[in-house]
Amino acid sequence: MRAVSILAQIVAADTAPKIMLLLALLVSIFGIGVVVVGRRNSAATSAQTSKKDGQPVGNSTGESLQAKDLSVRDRLSKVRATFAGAISIALTSSSITQQTWDDLEEALLRADVGVASTARVLAPLRELVKTKQITQPSDLISALQNEMTAQLSQNSRELNFDSSLGAPNIWLVVGVNGAGKTTTIGKLSAQQRALGRSVLLAAGDTFRAAAGEQLETWASRSGAEIVRGAEGGDPSSVIFDGVARATSRNIDLVLADTAGRLQNNTNLMEELAKVRRVADKGSGKVTEVLLVIDATTGQNGLTQAKQFSLATQVTGVVLTKLDGSAKGGIVFAIETELQIPIKLVGLGETIDDLVAFDAQEFVSALFN
Ligand SMILES: Nc1nc2c(ncn2[C@@H]2O[C@H](COP(=O)(O)OP(=O)(O)O)[C@@H](O)[C@H]2O)c(=O)[nH]1
Ligand SMILES: [Mg+2]
Numbered sequence: 041m042r043a044v045s046i047l048a049q050i051v052a053a054d055t056a057p058k059i060m061l062l063l064a065l066l067v068s069i070f071g072i073g074v075v076v077v078g079r080r081n082s083a084a085t086s087a088q089t090s091k092k093d094g095q096p097v098g099n100s101t102g103e104s105l106q107a108k109d110l111s112v113r114d115r116l117s118k119v120r121a122t123f124a125g126a127i128s129i130a131l132t133s134s135s136i137t138q139q140t141w142d143d144l145e146e147a148l149l150r151a152d153v154g155v156a157s158t159a160r161v162l163a164p165l166r167e168l169v170k171t172k173q174i175t176q177p178s179d180l181i182s183a184l185q186n187e188m189t190a191q192l193s194q195n196s197r198e199l200n201f202d203s204s205l206g207a208p209n210i211w212l213v214v215g216v217n218g219a220g221k222t223t224t225i226g227k228l229s230a231q232q233r234a235l236g237r238s239v240l241l242a243a244g245d246t247f248r249a250a251a252g253e254q255l256e257t258w259a260s261r262s263g264a265e266i267v268r269g270a271e272g273g274d275p276s277s278v279i280f281d282g283v284a285r286a287t288s289r290n291i292d293l294v295l296a297d298t299a300g301r302l303q304n305n306t307n308l309m310e311e312l313a314k315v316r317r318v319a320d321k322g323s324g325k326v327t328e329v330l331l332v333i334d335a336t337t338g339q340n341g342l343t344q345a346k347q348f349s350l351a352t353q354v355t356g357v358v359l360t361k362l363d364g365s366a367k368g369g370i371v372f373a374i375e376t377e378l379q380i381p382i383k384l385v386g387l388g389e390t391i392d393d394l395v396a397f398d399a400q401e402f403v404s405a406l407f408n
Pocket of ligand 2: 221222223245251297
């Protein structure tokens with residue numbers, strides 16, 4: 041026994057430093073492991089928050105937060121650069137001559153205001169000059185700004201939501217391909233959810249499989265439900281099913297996406313007219329038909345607006361991509377020639393980039 045305990049002491053004395061060394065080694069390997077894994081995790085998280093399904097996500101990265109901080113005026117810098125520049129050139133001469141009117145007219149037309157709206161904006165100014173209420177070119181600027189604002193402020197821009205309906209409100213979203221319908225629905229869904237309304241997205245663009253997937257991403261991002269149909273299926277029945285689901289679940293609002301092939305395709309217009317009829321036939325009610333127009337497509341947007349309006353009785357326009365447009369005059373052409381109010385404006389691709397259209401703010405951002 042004694043021999044055994046002496047042997048144990050010798051072994052202990054001999055291995056203790058080795059064990060300590062082993063322990064130290066283990067601790068440092070483990071430590072490095074933790075740091076490496078930790079770094080990998082944080083890299084993966086930040087990659088996830090900055091891009092989800094290949095699409096930019098608002099509010100999650102420094103970049104988007106910075107974008108959100110930019111004011112509406114900042115986002116309209118492209119429109120302002122061309123418009124304000126052209127106007128100030130028109131008004132540099134020492135007196136108001138025919139040239140002044142020609143230059144002003146050209147500046148308005150270049151900004152996409154359109155022939156009829158340009159005439160309507162300039163007529164009251166000509167009168168002010170004729171009656172000598174204005175004599176200096178520089179005084180024309182504020183008169184022009186006032187007149188442009190006055191042309192826009194007539195219509196109500198509230199989104200129609202009837203809370204006494206006892207059934208889902210349906211907002212149809214129509215427009216040509218690429219105008220920004222699906223993106224607008226995603227942004228709108230987030231806004232309506234923030235107001236405390238429950239939302240269901242109906243994937244009525246059944247022509248492209250990708251459209252349904254894109255809407256699915258927006259549904260999960262904004263906390264909305266979604267109803268999708270088979271690819272190539274009947275858009276009306278998808279929307280009808282969406283309304284039925286919304287009714288059974290007491291959901292307040294159905295945002296219905298639609299396909300948007302070329303506007304000169306008469307079948308599309310027939311299809312949309314049918315979508316509208318079928319949507320109204322179910323348990324819900326269409327309280328808003330939003331036509332999405334890409335601001336960068338210019339006067340072509342006006343032709344689109346006329347056709348879509350005939351097919352679906354458009355109640356409001358969403359003007360997208362104003363952040364990337366060097367023109368903005370289409371706002372006047374749409375409102376004064378079609379009498380359809382612009383209700384929302386898209387100023388970027390992320391979830392926060394949809395704002396209520398404010399005529400005064402818009403016109404003042406054009407000038408300074
Ligand atoms: N810069 C900018 N891009 C936008 C805006 N709205 C939509 N887009 C982009 O326009 C493209 C087409 O949008 P999408 O919603 O798929 O159009 P849809 O075919 O009408 O559904 C996408 O790349 C969007 O991110 C906007 O207000 N500003
Ligand atoms: Mg789409």
